[in-house]
Amino acid sequence: MTGWGKSRGAITDGLSQPVGPAPRPPRPLRRHRRGDGRVALIFIAPILVGFAVFYLYPTVRGLWWSFTDFSLIGQANFVGLDNYAAALRDFEFWNSMRVTLCYVILNVGSQTVLALLLATLMHRLTRSVILRTTLLLPWLVPNVTVGLVWLWLLDADLGFVNRLLGSMDLGPVGFFTNPSLGIMTVSLVNTWAYTGYNALLLYAGMLQIPPDLYESAAIDGAGEWKLFSRITLPLLRPVLALVLVVSLIGSFQIFDTVAVTTKGGPVNATRVIYYYIYQQAFTYFHLGYAATMAILLVLVLGVLTFVQLRLLRASESQLA
């Protein structure tokens, strides 16, 4: 899952924004000085150059390729909307979208619920720094390593887990090789890897909630569940919305775990959309068609993000 680093800057935005309208914005104290703009430009130049070279240019080029029959090597010929029509007819494309959606629902669902639980426990029970650091450990392990470790642990024949099940006269279970379990296993492996990180984000959000709210509610006789459902959850909403959107986008980009563990199989049971795009681009050398599917994915993600932010009213907060 890429794109996680981006969330750090964004999370503070989510928190600082809802402080609400100050009574009257003070007049800017600074007088306008020549040269400030240029200094500012230099300060943001590295990121701007990086953005242009590594995001803007590839995106524009990808968009162009999606209208061509580019094969990675050789000439790109304009083919109009042929690729888009082909994608809509390609049942492997729809299968990949379906598999990815299953993955996202399982992964984001389990990950968010667990992270919320962990964050609440950290917030209400202990504030141990060691515990918090420990939670982050799985997130620090490179994804390929995570995939390999679980591949070995869960292997149907030589895996530790199946040996354990075998000693209890159960199994063997083909965690990665059974077509109906494969995508669930991949989801839960990534839930294991990312729950700690998400819990930490939510915990940071919870720290922004004024403690006196909890104190006064406790005086009024509210129990832990009531505190959680009436105070924590509503006041956490902007942060939760952000975590959800970032998880969702990151989750759609699932690739590495699949590439390491199942390679999309058995048959096409775990062929998620990124893996299929990769195959089209670098195994079949249909870069134009791969670009088309990538563009379609961008559209889907854009709509989903928009809907999600609207539903969760992410830019408003009751803390005002």
Added chain:
Amino acid sequence: MNTKTLTKTLGLAVLGGLIAATGACSGSAGAGSDGQVTIQYWLWDDAQLPAYQQCADDFTQANPDITIQITQTAWTQYWTNLATQIAANAAPDVWVDHVSYYPQFVADKQIEDLQPYIDQDPGSLDFDQYVSNLAELWQVGDIRYGLPKDWDTIGLIVNRQAAADAGLTADDLANLTWNPTDGGSFEQAIAKLTIDQAGHRGDDPDFDKSKVAVYGFLPEWADGSQGQNLWGNLASSNGFTYADQNPFGTQFYYDSPALAATIDWMAELSNKGYAPQLDVQSSLSRLDVLKAGSGAMTSIGSFNQMLYQDTPDDYIFAPLPTGPQGRMSAINGLSNAMYAGGQHKDQAWQWIEYLASPACQDVVGDTGVIFPAVQEASDRSVAARAEVGLDAAIFLAYLDQPSGTFLIPIAEHGGEISQIIQDAIQSVGLHQTDAQTALTTANARVNALFN
């Protein structure tokens, strides 16, 4: 410090940083100014690296103005890396080529025709020295897209102790027969090698197929469109032909009943408990499972035999079983190809010619790791394996008989065909459908790629 100076300083710092960063990332390559030329050579097998480094050193000694730089990349990344390097006009001058991938590069005109170089100095290359017409794999009409590097066939590897316990001798295993109906003596041997947790063997009426301790056979289900590791060989010995012609067939016969019967037999092997069901088969390599003792027999490529150089007495190697049409194995040849966009083609040709010559192939053969394309170097490889106690003759047995080997199919759209056929065959392994139905649909999809 005033604003202007600050701006300048910062600007320079940023610029300097960027330049330093990009400079540190880019590699160094190409020719020096003093006529020194560096030829980039790519291969994927780490086991072969020492032998080819030796060749490179010998070559540079004879040609002091040419240095060979070898890059080894694992198979899984090799083709992606190569394709992106070609797209960036920075491909290696010479690379090890595989029949599954070269049609795409040919279609994109990225491989240099070697015939003009050969014609410059006719007679310097003896094409009769290569095993079994290997040179023809890379020939399309009058164009030659590579010179033969090495070749391989497939055999069986059996746990020696398991075979002894099952009452099977090396001689029994060398003379197995197979047919898709009852599996022949091959299936009987597999049954004998299978043991359930109570100690009953697969041919015992008390055998409990739900509690198997050791599987008699470990089939390969992720075997692309070629089935090089098992089904392709069995199906071919049952009369199956992949396509209308090879190389570069355009009409495929994956819907052939001869193939469907073979795949159904494989799926049936799992149903009888003689092989793991596909959905609970280990994701690790079959050779790992064999080593762990949960399987007693599987197929093995000749290129993997030297993995057992330290434990030659633990395993028996045997040729594949004889099918209804005889004993057959896929033969696969590799070549060295020249990049059409290279800067130093003459020097690259010298290196390719040296790689294909007995001088280098003997060096490679003496390591025993692979069978070089030159017949005499192959014999040296067999001798090197015999020295560590490994019987490599079984891999050569197919060459002596007429139509004992068949070439694995070479076609455009290789990547897609591979996935389509593998998916179809796996769906049979998962008992989602029967082989004839799955393969008929898949074959239609494959043939549609060529319309």
